[in-house]
Amino acid sequence: MALPSAARSPSPRQPSVKVILTNADVQRVVDRIAHQILEKTQGAADTVLLGIPTRGAPLAHRLAARISAFEGVAVPVGVLDITLYRDDLRRHATRAVGPTQLPPGGIDGRRVILVDDVLFSGRTVRAALDALGDLGRPASVQLAVLVDRGHRQLPIRADYVGKNIPTALAENVKVTLAETDGTDEVRLHGGTTS
Amino acid sequence: MIRHLLSGADLDAGTATEILDTAAEMAAVAGREVKKLPALRGRTVVNLFYEDSTRTRISFEAAAKRLSADVINFSAKGSSVAKGESLKDTALTLQAMGADAVVVRHSASGAPHRLADWVDGSVVNAGDGTHEHPTQALLDAYTMRSRLGRLAGLSVAVVGDVLHSRVARSNVLLLSTLGAKVTLVGPPTLIPVDIAAALAPGTAVCYDLDAVLPSVDVVMMLRVQRERMNDSYFPSAREYARRYGLDGARMRRLPEHAIVMHPGPMNRGMEITPEVADSPRSTIVEQVANGVSVRMAVLYLLLGGNNR
Numbered sequence: 240m241a242l243p244s245a246a247r248s249p250s251p252r253q254p255s256v257k258v259i260l261t262n263a264d265v266q267r268v269v270d271r272i273a274h275q276i277l278e279k280t281q282g283a284a285d286t287v288l289l290g291i292p293t294r295g296a297p298l299a300h301r302l303a304a305r306i307s308a309f310e311g312v313a314v315p316v317g318v319l320d321i322t323l324y325r326d327d328l329r330r331h332a333t334r335a336v337g338p339t340q341l342p343p344g345g346i347d348g349r350r351v352i353l354v355d356d357v358l359f360s361g362r363t364v365r366a367a368l369d370a371l372g373d374l375g376r377p378a379s380v381q382l383a384v385l386v387d388r389g390h391r392q393l394p395i396r397a398d399y400v401g402k403n404i405p406t407a408l409a410e411n412v413k414v415t416l417a418e419t420d421g422t423d424e425v426r427l428h429g430g431t432t433s
Numbered sequence: 434m435i436r437h438l439l440s441g442a443d444l445d446a447g448t449a450t451e452i453l454d455t456a457a458e459m460a461a462v463a464g465r466e467v468k469k470l471p472a473l474r475g476r477t478v479v480n481l482f483y484e485d486s487t488r489t490r491i492s493f494e495a496a497a498k499r500l501s502a503d504v505i506n507f508s509a510k511g512s513s514v515a516k517g518e519s520l521k522d523t524a525l526t527l528q529a530m531g532a533d534a535v536v537v538r539h540s541a542s543g544a545p546h547r548l549a550d551w552v553d554g555s556v557v558n559a560g561d562g563t564h565e566h567p568t569q570a571l572l573d574a575y576t577m578r579s580r581l582g583r584l585a586g587l588s589v590a591v592v593g594d595v596l597h598s599r600v601a602r603s604n605v606l607l608l609s610t611l612g613a614k615v616t617l618v619g620p621p622t623l624i625p626v627d628i629a630a631a632l633a634p635g636t637a638v639c640y641d642l643d644a645v646l647p648s649v650d651v652v653m654m655l656r657v658q659r660e661r662m663n664d665s666y667f668p669s670a671r672e673y674a675r676r677y678g679l680d681g682a683r684m685r686r687l688p689e690h691a692i693v694m695h696p697g698p699m700n701r702g703m704e705i706t707p708e709v710a711d712s713p714r715s716t717i718v719e720q721v722a723n724g725v726s727v728r729m730a731v732l733y734l735l736l737g738g739n740n741r
Contacts, residue, residue, distance in 0.1 A: 320458070323472040323733070333434050333738030335451065336458045373467040 255429025259404055259412075265385070265423040268401035269298070272383055273305035275399050276352065283312050285378070286350045289319040291367055292337045294356035297418035298385060302354060315342030319353070319374075324366035341374060351377040352398075356414040358384040361395035386425055388412045434734055437549045437556045441567045441606030449611055453575050455730035456723070462499060463726070470729075473502035476736050479532040481523070481548075482559070483509040483539045488697060488721055489559050489569075493536045496728035502736070505532070520544060524551040533736055537561070555735040563597045569696055570603035572727040574611060576716050577651055579723070580692050585612030590645045592618040592677060593655030593704050596625055596666070600696045601655055602632060609633035616649070618642050619677060622666040642677050646686045653694040654679055654704045674703055681708040692716050 260268065280286050283306055290299030296318045303314045320337035328334065353367050364382060371377060383399035388406045404412060404427065411428040415421070435443055444452070462468055478497040482490050490506070497504045507527075509515065514523065520539070527535055534555040537545045542562030549556040560566040578584050589608055595601045595617050605615050609632075616637040617624055629636035639645050646652070657673060667673045679693065687693075693705075693715045701707050710717060 323470045323737075328472060328737055329739050331738050333734050336455045336733070338458060339461060369471070373465060373469065375466055 255427075257427045257429075258424060259386075259427050260402060260423075260425035262423045265401075265416075265425065268385065269301050270305055272399045272401055273302050273309060276302065276383065277306060277310055277312075279381075279398070280350060282310065283314050285348070286352060287315045287317060287342055287344070287346055287377075288352050288354055288383075289317045289341075289346075289367075289371075291353060291355045291363060292318060292320050294385075294414055294416050294419055295354045297416050298356060298383075299354040300418075302383065315344055317342045317346075319367055319370055321363060321366040321370050324370045326362060326366065339370075339374075345375055346371065346377045347375040348378050350379050350381065352381045352383050354383045356385045356416075357412050358382070358387045358395075358397050358400075359390060359412075361391045361393035364395050365393050385414060386412055434738070436735070437545075437558075438567050438731055438735065439545050439549060439556065439558045440565050441570045441603035441610070443567070444571075444607060444610060446610050446612070449571070449574070449607060452571055452727065452730045452734060453578060455734060456571075456575050456726040457579075459499075459729040459733070460723070460726040462729075463722070469499055469501055471501050472733055472737050473497070473500040476502045476533040477505065477531055478502045478534045478536060478732065478736075479505045479507060479527050479530075480559075481507045481527065481535050481537045483514065483537075483544075484560065486538055486560070488724065489538065489566075492721070492724040493557075493559060493568075493728050493732075495725045496732055499725070500729055500732055502533075502732065505530070520548065521551055524548050528552045528554075534732065557731060557735070560599055562599065563602075564599050565603045565606075566599040566696075567603045567607070568724070568728055568731055569600050570607040571731065572720055572724040573600075573604055573653065573694060573696070574607055575723050575727050576694065576720050577613075577692070580716060580719075581650060581690065584608070587613040587650045588616070588648060589613050589651040589653060590616045590618050590639075590642075590649045591653045591655065592642060592679070594623045594657055594666075595619050595628065595655065596623045597658055598655045600653075604653065605629075605632045605636055609635060616645050618645055619655075620667050620673070642679075642683070643686070646683055647688065649687065650691055651694060652679060652687065652691065653696075654699075656696065656698060657700055657704050659700065670703060678702075678704050678706065679709050680706040684709045684712065684714065687714070694720060696720070 288299040290296035299316050303316045318340045320339045322334050322336045381398040384397045385401040387400045387403050413426045415424045532554045536557045536559050538559040539561050542564035544561050545558040591601050618639050629638050695717050
């Protein structure tokens with residue numbers, strides 16, 4: 240998940256905003272991950288993509304669309320809201336619960352690929368793994384992220400990474416997608432304003 | 434987010450809609466392999482029931498347990514209340530035990546409001562006297578929204594003993610906030626003068642059930658409280674049933690899409706006939722199931738975060 244504290248638009252008081260991935264870059268990265276999924280799963284049979292809201296959900300749909308375009312395989316897509324499984328619920332005002340939609344075939348015995356925009360502390364993924372355990376019993380679980388920015392606090396790694404971005408803790412990685420924000424872009428906001 | 438839920442008037446349209454939306458997500462848990470969420474792990478919910486109740490207490494208990502909270506059930510019978518302990522002393526005891534939320538039902542109108550001053554945790558009104566029952570109104574609104582797809586603009590008739598009904602009061606407040614138009618129907622002796630204006634402007638009153646039936650989307654039948662039948666609010670049970678009971682003939686005069694609701698427990702043959710209660714238009718069983726989802730949403734939104 241991108242940090243919510245990241246500013247939505249660059250302002251003059253934020254001197255260092257660096258575009259890491261442009262619109263075209265994001266599309267290429269998604270294409271590559273789709274190819275990698277096909278390669279690593281031998282054709283994406285018995286596979287389900289589960290996007291973690293907010294931006295993991297449209298990413299999961301894009302990956303499924305690209306996989307379908309490349310090899311004609313229809314991969315079921317779902318949404319997994321992890322709000323009720325977060326380990327920091329008590330540190331914030333009550334968070335709104337989002338929808339969870341499993342694909343019609345469910346996840347039992349399937350290969351589940353979790354999809355998120357940014358991999359950071361790993362706590363979101365931990366919550367997603369807990370949620371999955373309550374929803375069924377997948378044959379295996381993998382993780383695909385658009386950006387891995389490091390600073391893991393839990394022993395979690397991604398199986399598919401769009402781009403590794405070395406960051407300082409004070410910096411913010413901001414992902415925008417056409418479906419949720421109007422444009423595809425990944426920016427690194429400097430630590431001076433966080 | 435609000436800290437207590439004491440009255441249907443505590444909820445503005447935004448908060449009420451958030452509760453209904455959250456309840457829709459909570460409902461999905463009932464169909465899952467593990468019907469439990471970890472959101473309230475380590476929190477304690479006390480069910481403090483001074484009045485008899487089956488469905489409300491069980492509903493709150495199920496809701497709290499599905500959210501992994503610890504539940505302590507307290508009923509006045511067999512407790513120190515029977516020895517004369519006051520509400521305040523009981524509240525301080527619960528406070529000392531670290532209750533994060535107190536779900537209270539009491540025969541005195543306003544008891545939950547007093548309780549809210551005495552405890553640090555959240556107080557949820559599960560029915561106080563003839564005053565309010567906000568989670569019932571929320572589950573009714575949820576049921577209407579899931580059956581009819583919307584609340585704004587709906588025409589809702591609340592029929593029966595409005596005078597003694599906390600369900601009616603909370604429903605008028607909440608449904609008006611959410612844009613539905615409520616008509617109170619019943620014998621003049623059971624509809625307080627000026628209640629419509631006092632609760633929510635725009636609420637109508639009608640003493641003739643047959644006049645409102647053809648134009649409503651929802652008919653909500655209230656329980657005739659048997660303990661009040663001898664208080665001469667109406668001449669006889671038979672006359673009440675004939676004028677204000679919902680039978681098959683009256684049901685057929687409803688619009689095609691209209692639904693029939695009842696908060697339970699029903700007096701079959703009195704305010705509602707078995708034919709109506711068991712018809713596909715009746716949402717009575719759904720209301721019970723929805724009650725758990727709505728109460729999960731309320732408990733989560735009150736206790737899920739750090740709202741202090």
